[in-house]
Amino acid sequence: MDNGVDKAGAEPAVKYVSSALFVYTRETEPLVRPMLENSQRAVVRPVTIEELMENPRKRLSGMTHVVVAGGVDVIKEVLHLAMRYDFSVGIIPSENQRDLVRSFDLAENLEAAVAQSLRADAQAVDLIMCNEKLLLFRAVIGRVPLMDEPSSVSRMVLLASAVKKFLGLKLLRFDFTTGGGRKIKTAACGCMVLQPHVGTLASRLMARNSSFTDGMVSLLITAPLSVVSYLKFLGRVIFSPSGGSRRLPDTVGYIRSPRIEIKTERGLDVTIDGEQVTRTPLICQALPAAVRINLGPASREESRKDQPAAEKIDVANLPRGRELDRARKKSAVPFFSYASEERFRDLFIALREDARVDQTYLVLMLLSTLLATVGLYLNSASVIIGAMLLAPLMAPTLSLAMGLLRSDLDLTKNSVVKITGGVVIALGAAAFVALLFPYRSITPEMQARLNPTLLDLAVAICAGIAGAYTKSFKEILQSLAGVAIAVALVPPLAVAGIGIGQWDFAFFSQAFLLFCTNLVGIILAAALTFRMLGYSAAVRGKLGIGVVAVFMVLISIPLYLSFQRIVEKRTIEGSCEKERFLVNGKYLIIQKVRLGHHGDKDVLVLDILARDMLTRADLTKLKEKIQNNFTRKMVIHAKITYIP
Amino acid sequence: MLLAAMVVLFGGCDRRQAVVPSGKTIKIGVIAPLTGTNRAKGKEGLKGIRAAMRLEPYLQNGDAIELLTEDDRDEPLRSLQALRRLVRRERVAAVLTLSSSGPVLEIAAAADKYKTPILALVATHPDITRRSRFVSQLPFDDDFQGAVAALYVRDELLVDRVAVFVNPDSAYSRHLKSTFGKKFQSIGGRITDAVSLTGDADDYESILKRVRAERPELIYLPIRAEEVMRIIEKADKIGWRPEMMGSDGLLSTVLAKYAKKAHQLDGLRATDLYSPEVPLTPYGKKVAALYRGEPTSYAAMGIEGYALLMDAMNRCGDAGDRACINRQIRSTRNFTGVLGKISIGPDGKADRPLYINAIHGGNMKYIVKVY
Secondary structure, three states: OOOOOOOOOOOOOOOEOOEEEEEEOOOOHHHHHHHHOOOOOOEEEEEEHHHHHHOHHHHOOOOOEEEEEOOHHHHHHHHHHHHHHOOEEEEOOOOOOHHHHHHHOOOOOHHHHHHHHOEOOOEEEEEEEEOOEEEOOEEEEEOOOOOOOEOOOOHHHHHHHHHHHHOOOEOEEEEEEEOOOOEEEEEEOEEEEEOOOOOEHHHHHOOOOOOOOOOOEEEEEEOOOOHHHHHHHHHHHHHOOOOOOOOOOOOEEEEEEOEEEEEEOOOOEEEEOOEEEEEOOEEEEEEEEEEEEOOOHHHHHHHHHOOOOOOEEEOOOOOOOOHHHHHHHOOEOOOOOEOOOOOOHHHHHHHHHHOOOOHHHHHHHHHHHHHHHHHHHHOOHHHHHHHHHHOOOHHHHHHHHHHHHOOOHHHHHHHHHHHHHHHHHHHHHHHHHHHHOOOOOOOHHHHOOOOOOHHHHHHHHHHHHHHHHHHHOOOOOHHHHHHHHHHHHHHHHHHHHHHHHOOOHHHHHHHHHHHHHHHHHHHHHHHHHHHHOOOEOOOOOHHHHHHHHHHHHHHHHHHHHHHHHHHHHHHHHHHHOOEEEEEOOEEEEEEEEEEEEEOOEEEEEEEEEEOOOOOHHHHHHHHHHHHOOOOOOEEEEEEEEEOO | OHHHHHHHHHHOOOOOOOOOOOOOEEEEEEEEOOOOOOHHHHHHHHHHHHHHHHHOOEOOOOOEEEEEEEEOOOOHHHHHHHHHHHHHHOOOOEEEEOOOHHHHHHHHHHHHHHOOOEEEOOOOOOHHHHOOOOEEEOOOOHHHHHHHHHHHHHHOOOOOEEEEEEOOOOHHHHHHHHHHHHHHHHOOOEEEEEEEOOOOOOOHHHHHHHHHHOOOOEEEEOOOHHHHHHHHHHHHHOOOOOEEEEOOOHHHHHHHHOHHHHHHHOOOEEEEOOOOOOOOOHHHHHHHHHOOOOOOHHHHHHHHHHHHHHHHHHHOOOOOOHHHHHHHHOOOOOEEOOOOEEEEOOOOOEEOOEEEEEEEOOEEEEEEEEO
16 A cells, blocks of 8 residues: 655556445445445445444454445544554545535545545544544534534525524633643633534634644634624625635634633533534543545645644634623623723823823914914915814814723813813914904804804714724824814814904804814714724723713703704795885895894894885885894894896 | 603693683674685685684684675675675674675775674775775785786886786776786886777687787786686687786686696786795694685685684674774784784775795796785
8 A cells, every 4th residue: 555656746546455344324225335346346345333333353353444434423433443443444425424525525426435435545634532522523612603604505594694693692701721731711602623624614714724634623712792893704704715814803713732621611512513412621632643534635635745733822802801801791792892901002002192281282272273263364264274284183082082982081081181271272362363353354264153053063973983983093094084073173163262352252152062062073973983993891881971971962952052043044034035025115126135143133134126216214114014024123234236 | 751741731731711602692794705706716715714713713702703694796786785684684793705896895885884894805906995994905905916016027027018908897907907007117117008808709819919919028917717718728829928927816716727727827927815835824724724625815815804803803892892893903913814914004904915926837836925
């Protein structure tokens, strides 16, 4: 039985065993005849599994090769005997033994399978024993939804199964100890010990990390921190190209070691190759080159190349620290992730820095507000935009959002102090400029910031989402989102400051309301974005959410009132433009109407088209007719254009 | 929970206190054309009155209201006879009339004798209030209507040349033609033709051809709906489609009678008392809910007339005091009607807005409102 290889690299000459014992069951008895009539001229002695197990020493006497055809339990029996009696094994798979075919790259056609089973070039492969039970394909502890589904199942079936199996997922305490003595305490939904090439979705993940002859036990641990993250992982697994990914998904850990011990808080059932045969604690041991099996050509080639591998532990994605508290409470996997500070260290360090008041911040706030105020007076949108580029408001706003989300009092307090300081400087700077220009009129750019609407809130929400998103990913230029946030905050602050400078409370209050609305909108949107990205506290804090909710309620009252005023204004302006007046025989056409406010008075400004000259008496009559339509007293201003 | 309780408590309360019937009945007479050519006007108006009565069947002092109706077929003599019966025999406290200007002018001449307040709900001739101290008008008068029409046509449609059609046997049509013509010419416009329609035998086609030769940009039509429809059909036949404008009640009538020919009516404008697109007042919404179907201009006038009369009666200590009722009618200030506010001055004339509507796509569309 030599495996001579042709020097030119062509297919080596195939040699077959001269004799073999054929072990069969009642179901595989029809294979006896093809085995006896094999074209490889091997002398085959058929025997049932029962006969073999009755007296294996006698049955195996003189035999160096055994071919087996039967269920997985029968194959395992034969493999146990092969370890004891040192014979090589050929396997003939039945039609429904897909795992077997994929695992050992076996031929499916009967004639080819018979020929393969009688080859004389069996390869030494490792076996895995878990609690003294032989593992041929996989062992599953806990729940590993879809990881144990065959990869040949259609995507629609997988997705439908995903919906069903995600309900009630829980994180359980697991303690792993490797052969090298490393202990890992974590929480997971479940774990799976598996052989390579079993054709499951899980095996695609570790395709590059294991083989038949590495002398290692491979263990995959699934620990989704949230349903969202798990769905993302499964989407990746389902739709990724075959061969798996170089990087493990966020919700999966991997251990490879010659020996792995698995303990759980309470005993869990262990299913080995589809049968529940034992419970945790589980000890899985690799038996290197335990048996020699006739493999298919691809597996044969691979096993020739493999070298014994080193222990590998990749558990960075698994819960640790405060995240384990959640597992201890044994509550279901949340929809969104809850993450510990250890996991996102860099981000939190940056946010804490951003919450501290420094000279740069104060100077930039001052300069940006001065520039914005001048831009408002010039009615120049480009100058105002320039001011927004300078404004440093994004950093403390995002820090505040994160602080409230995680109920981090220090972070929240520092952020509030920084924002408040910036606001005071902005208001003061704008008021100072307003005092320098006391006779300047209100420009359209200022007017645009006096009536907060839901659209302004929409701008703030988009800016908040953008800010939180860019903060979470270092590769995105954060200044882009910073401008978006400044758009919503700096101009209204400047207008409010102008109101202070002009001693106009109504002016100040409208603009400041817009600023507050936008600030609360940004904080809420940023907090929600952080939440969805998985930055919530491992232990949920209600205080932060409660504070933001109270602010939302408080801000929504004046916003609603302002909105009502805007609706009324639009209604009046819209209806007035279809109105005409016949005053003392003179026909007046209302072309345009604007409803404004001056202090606590309503001012109706009318653009009127008239043919005849209007006298004071006409205007008085006109005013009477207009006033009759309103319950509130109106100040009426008329601009009259005459038709010659 | 507190908020919900407050909503239930206050939401369930009606603004007016519940009326305790006094056992006394006050009679109100209604004169309307319930048969004859103009019966639609009378029937719709009466339907409006009854809807308003369902909302307010009692005066605030608990007196019940009884309606007594008389059919005058929109004829002056019958109208006078109806008034006589209502006042002398039935001793009504007030009269609401849905008749046209002609019959109302007739009863106005006799109204002072009966010293019974009469509220004209659809008649718009200005002399109605000049002939009697006891007749008041709920709609605007034709001096207002004609002037507004002329000014709208000149200043908003920018039309220089108008032809006018008139029914010489209708005081209403004659007055509008005159008012419109005078005003239009006073503001620089030109009346190219004034056509008197004398009856069914009129050859509309040759008339229109003659009118067309003068190149008017618009035709003013203070005439009956049937005549307007004939003019439109004949104009289409000769391939001529000038702008057309009519007067109050025209659009409701043509849409009701000639719905199948709606495509021919597109673009037809008219002055009116009412517009379906203008939002109803809270009172208007309440009554509209009780009115079965879509209220027309005449129904709206019926509703407002009844409500205004009730308001005047409530302001009198004695609801049977006719002189008091008349005074109160003529001192109505900012009364909230179906679409907006109405005032009636000491001269009996109403101060209320006029609507200009147009037909588009088979529906009446609101264009402008003139105060």
